[in-house]
Amino acid sequence: xxxxxxxxRGVGKRFQGVVALSDVTFELQPGECxxxxxxxxxxxxxxxxxxxxxxxxxxxxxLVRGQPVSFRGTRDAESAGIAIIHQELNxxxxxxxxxxxxxxxxxxxxxxxxxxxxMELEAGSLLAxxxxxxxxxxxxxxxxxxxxxxxxxxxxxxxQSDVLIMDEPTSALTEAEVARLYRxxxxxxxxxxxxxxxxxxxxxxFRLADRxxxxxxxxxxxxxxxxxxxxKEITGWMVGREIAGQQFHQARPRGRRLLEVRGLxxxxxxxxxxxxxxxxxxxLHAGEVLGVAGLMGAGRTELLEVIFGAAGLDWxxxxxxxxxxxxxxxxxxACAARVAMVTEDRKRLGLxxxxxxxxxVSIASLGRASAGGLVWRAxxxxxVAPMIRETGVKAAGPQASIMGLSGGNQQKCILGxxxxxxxxxxxxxxxxxxxxxGAKAELYTLIDGLCRRGMGVILTSSELPELLTLADRIxxxxxxxxxxxxxxxxxxxxxxxxxxxxx
Amino acid sequence: xxxxxxxxxxxxxxxxxLALLAAVVLVFVGTGWLDxxxxxxxxxxxxxxxxxxxxxxxxxxxxxxAVVIIAGGIDLSAGSMVAxxxxxxxxxxxxxxxxxxxxxxxxxxxxxxxxxxxxxLSGLLVGTLHTWLITAIRLPPFVATLATLVGLRSFARxxxxxxxxxxxxxxxxxxxxxxPFFVWLKENNVWISTATFLVLAILTWLILSRTVxxxxxxxxxxxxxxxxxxxxxxxxxxxxxxxFGSLTAALAGIFLMADSSVAQPGTMARGYELNAIAAxxxxxxxxxxxxxxxxxxxxxxxxxxVVIDSVSKLIKASADVYEGMIVGIIVALAVTLTQFGxxxxxxxxxxxxxxxxxxxxxIAIFAGLLAMMAAANIDAFRGRTGLLGAAVGLGSLxxxxxxxxxxxxxx
Numbered sequence: 029x030x031x032x033x034x035x036x037r038g039v040g041k042r043f044q045g046v047v048a049l050s051d052v053t054f055e056l057q058p059g060e061c062x063x064x065x066x067x068x069x070x071x072x073x074x075x076x077x078x079x080x081x082x083x084x085x086x087x088x089x090x091l092v093r094g095q096p097v098s099f100r101g102t103r104d105a106e107s108a109g110i111a112i113i114h115q116e117l118n119x120x121x122x123x124x125x126x127x128x129x130x131x132x133x134x135x136x137x138x139x140x141x142x143x144x145x146x147m148e149l150e151a152g153s154l155l156a157x158x159x160x161x162x163x164x165x166x167x168x169x170x171x172x173x174x175x176x177x178x179x180x181x182x183x184x185x186x187x188q189s190d191v192l193i194m195d196e197p198t199s200a201l202t203e204a205e206v207a208r209l210y211r212x213x214x215x216x217x218x219x220x221x222x223x224x225x226x227x228x229x230x231x232x233x234f235r236l237a238d239r240x241x242x243x244x245x246x247x248x249x250x251x252x253x254x255x256x257x258x259x260k261e262i263t264g265w266m267v268g269r270e271i272a273g274q275q276f277h278q279a280r281p282r283g284r285r286l287l288e289v290r291g292l293x294x295x296x297x298x299x300x301x302x303x304x305x306x307x308x309x310x311x312l313h314a315g316e317v318l319g320v321a322g323l324m325g326a327g328r329t330e331l332l333e334v335i336f337g338a339a340g341l342d343w344x345x346x347x348x349x350x351x352x353x354x355x356x357x358x359x360x361x362a363c364a365a366r367v368a369m370v371t372e373d374r375k376r377l378g379l380x381x382x383x384x385x386x387x388x389v390s391i392a393s394l395g396r397a398s399a400g401g402l403v404w405r406a407x408x409x410x411x412v413a414p415m416i417r418e419t420g421v422k423a424a425g426p427q428a429s430i431m432g433l434s435g436g437n438q439q440k441c442i443l444g445x446x447x448x449x450x451x452x453x454x455x456x457x458x459x460x461x462x463x464x465x466g467a468k469a470e471l472y473t474l475i476d477g478l479c480r481r482g483m484g485v486i487l488t489s490s491e492l493p494e495l496l497t498l499a500d501r502i503x504x505x506x507x508x509x510x511x512x513x514x515x516x517x518x519x520x521x522x523x524x525x526x527x528x529x530x531x
Numbered sequence: 532x533x534x535x536x537x538x539x540x541x542x543x544x545x546x547x548x549l550a551l552l553a554a555v556v557l558v559f560v561g562t563g564w565l566d567x568x569x570x571x572x573x574x575x576x577x578x579x580x581x582x583x584x585x586x587x588x589x590x591x592x593x594x595x596x597a598v599v600i601i602a603g604g605i606d607l608s609a610g611s612m613v614a615x616x617x618x619x620x621x622x623x624x625x626x627x628x629x630x631x632x633x634x635x636x637x638x639x640x641x642x643x644x645x646x647x648x649x650x651x652l653s654g655l656l657v658g659t660l661h662t663w664l665i666t667a668i669r670l671p672p673f674v675a676t677l678a679t680l681v682g683l684r685s686f687a688r689x690x691x692x693x694x695x696x697x698x699x700x701x702x703x704x705x706x707x708x709x710x711p712f713f714v715w716l717k718e719n720n721v722w723i724s725t726a727t728f729l730v731l732a733i734l735t736w737l738i739l740s741r742t743v744x745x746x747x748x749x750x751x752x753x754x755x756x757x758x759x760x761x762x763x764x765x766x767x768x769x770x771x772x773x774x775f776g777s778l779t780a781a782l783a784g785i786f787l788m789a790d791s792s793v794a795q796p797g798t799m800a801r802g803y804e805l806n807a808i809a810a811x812x813x814x815x816x817x818x819x820x821x822x823x824x825x826x827x828x829x830x831x832x833x834x835x836x837v838v839i840d841s842v843s844k845l846i847k848a849s850a851d852v853y854e855g856m857i858v859g860i861i862v863a864l865a866v867t868l869t870q871f872g873x874x875x876x877x878x879x880x881x882x883x884x885x886x887x888x889x890x891x892x893x894i895a896i897f898a899g900l901l902a903m904m905a906a907a908n909i910d911a912f913r914g915r916t917g918l919l920g921a922a923v924g925l926g927s928l929x930x931x932x933x934x935x936x937x938x939x940x941x942x
Contacts, residue, residue, distance in 0.1 A: 030773035036807060205778040276714075336760075338759070338760055358759075358762075358764065359759060359760050359761070359762045360762040360763065360764055362645050362762070364762075369760065371757075371760055376754075376756060376757075376758050377754075377756050377757050377760055378754075378760070379754060379757060380749070380750050380753040380754050380757060380758075380821070381744075381753055381754065381821070382752075382753040382821040383749060383750065383753060383820050384748060387746065387749075391746065391750055391758075391763075392761045392762050394741065394746055394747075398742075398743055402737070402741045402742055403741055403742060403743055403745075403746060445761070449762075
């Protein structure tokens with residue numbers, strides 16, 4: 029066997045005592061395409077950040093071409109020939125494509141001025157080599173996402189990288205763009221570039237990879253050649269056995285009609301499609317979980333935001349809450365009507381980092397913690413304590429710092445925040461993203477319990493098994509349109525995926 | 532997992548506030564002792580009054596700045612707002628005075644009340660304007676209040692010319708205030724402005740730490756998106772914050788006008804907004820928003836004024852020349868010290884690479900020049916200022932170079 033181009037030896041990482049990654053050991057052979065599979069929070073991106081020099085302190089050892097390395101930053105990794113294409117692209121949108129490719133390594137004329145002509149020429153030939161027609165002079169921000177990604181790849185090639193990390197590169201691409209990306213990857217492999225491909229989509233992994241490493245909860249489950257395994261086996265390793273088989277939806281009593289949406293359309297000015305959502309009809313009964321499936325950008329979050337009043341009043345159509353027509357202009361109005369929403373991105377849209385656990389839980393129902401116009405801490409803690417118990421938050425107490433909690437416990441705090449408002453309709457936008465398997469199972473039990481007490485729940489998720497576990501019915505969105513609705517018994521992953529890509 | 536934080540209950544001050552309090556006492560006692568005239572001990576009452584008067588003026592502005600900063604914004608317009616409110620007050624007095632009375636001695640109680648009410652109302656108007664610019668036009672707070680910082684002062688000057696022309700037939704750049712109420716206010720300024728400051732501080736503390744609105748202010752500053760999605764009317768919270776900022780400046784304007792017996796829109800309170808922001812930052816408010824306390828802001832204002840006063844005692848120079856330097860150094864030091872734990876732990880190099888190499892002589896040159904200028908005001912160094920400056924500069928150079936060497940050697 030040849031010397032591996034990259035070798036991980038017992039690599040691990042802890043964040044404030046929480047294990048994000050532990051004892052990962054495998055090798056990359058020159059020219060291979062190696063897939064890393066795992067659910068969100070499995071440690072994939074931590075591992076990639078270590079290899080690309082974003083995280084500099086870690087356990088274990090990394091060897092590049094047989095030599096142990098210790099990167100002090102991304103530049104060190106780049107000069108070792110390792111480049112990364114992040115899921116969220118790293119481009120300066122105002123600068124032209126060529127300038128982005130040469131950012132930080134600008135070509136100069138003999139007088140020391142920028143040599144735009146040389147950079148544009150070189151960028152043009154790099155981009156042409158990638159089977160695309162991008163004008164090196166147009167601003168990166170005006171390119172489509174797929175083209176921006178190729179721009180990043182061109183940048184990596186201009187760095188003479190022979191190891192390319194791609195972090196879920198297809199998550200925002202159209203089908204045609206995905207096909208083009210596959211061609212580019214094939215072409216890169218002909219040039220001898222080693223590719224580390226991170227994904228949880230089985231069809232991509234089995235189409236591209238030579239070998240597959242599966243991570244779960246920061247641990248390496250195993251590394252196998254593609255030919256020796258099946259998608260089903262990989263998925264099993266990714267998920268573990270904890271969730272599989274559990275079914276919550278059975279024998280939940282279905283109550284009165286809680287929500288009715290008719291002909292909901294949300295325009296999208298300035299976008300060629302013209303709408304974010306079009307002609308959505310749905311119904312939700314008390315005690316029911318309605319699952320919303322769809323790829324990224326299909327309009328799942330937008331649907332919940334319109335119902336919650338967070339999307340403004342641009343939409344047309346009709347929303348009825350227990351037969352009352354409603355049109356919320358602000359989330360505050362939705363709260364008053366006992367509608368609650370747990371948002372998708374905890375850190376950006378949910379947490380108050382400077383407030384403690386009690387403050388984060390009580391924020392939407394402070395009226396109940398106050399008397400005589402003042403908030404009383406004792407009342408606040410008395411209000412919050414039963415909710416912390418009920419949701420099973422593991423924290424040192426109501427004064428504990430919210431940022432010191434694990435993702436799962438933070439999410440339970442946010443769920444507790446909304447349960448305190450005693451909602452009749454609960455909107456959950458991908459509530460288990462980035463939290464560990466144990467906390468997921470606890471949240472599922474919690475949601476099931478809420479429904480049995482008569483709450484109506486709309487749940488979106490990027491993980492189909494989650495929807496299949498929890499939902500009574502599943503609707504599927506594709507590019508802003510409702511393409512299918514399944515009763516629980518008819519729904520299969522294959523059928524949902526087919527509907528999600530029907531457009 | 533982080534260790535559980537002990538409850539911040541009762542009157543126990545957190546560490547930042549305690550450090551500030553200790554620093555105030557230290558500077559005060561140290562100055563009284565080092566000062567050859569021992570002014571602080573010998574003329575205790577006068578010194579106390581000067582510090583109290585200056586602190587209340589700065590403190591009232593700093594409380595306003597703090598509320599805006601905690602809400603995640605910034606108000607750069609406070610200095611101009613002070614001038615605008617004073618001018619409004621002065622001009623209303625000219626309206627209520629007898630026609631020929633340019634000293635404004637004939638204004639009655641009702642006129643004074645209307646003038647003060649009008650000045651406060653001007654604060655409300657400016658606060659509302661800021662909120663509209665920020666929430667409806669979506670200007671960044673920095674830009675919106677920069678515009679009013681520049682615009683309001685000029686507006687006040689134009690207003691001054693216009694009203695005096697209409698009223699007296701001649702354009703005046705300033706209005707002298709001889710109204711009995713304001714003369715009385717000037718004579719009792721120390722206690723009235725100190726009491727006003729303390730009452731305002733308690734009120735602000737009550738709002739920030741004990742009301743729903745206060746919690747919403749912290750939430751807005753900590754995470755605006757999450758606040759909105761929690762059903763908080765963030766626009767209304769901003770409205771309160773910017774009005775509070777402008778109202779405190781309006782209040783300070785009335786006191787400053789009484790204190791200087793003149794409303795002079797062209798020059799009064801220039802740069803006060805920056806001192807107010809500095810006091811809030813020294814007091815522990817984070818410009819990122821969501822963090823800050825009233826106690827910290829009060830102590831931050833007191834500390835700034837005590838140090839400014841102390842330097843004027845020690846080097847016998849006019850304080851206003853050195854004021855900016857002192858404020859600048861204290862702000863940099865205070866924020867450095869709060870981050871010092873983090874810096875020390877990660878072993879972050881202070882003078883790494885070429886930038887570090889350039890920073891060492893830069894700091895040394897500034898230190899040497901500063902020492903030389905300061906020494907010129909101290910009798911003991913007369914005639915040897917150049918030597919002292921050179922010594923301090925060289926000393927700093929060697930010290931910083933040693934720090935660099937030491938940090939380089941650490942693994």
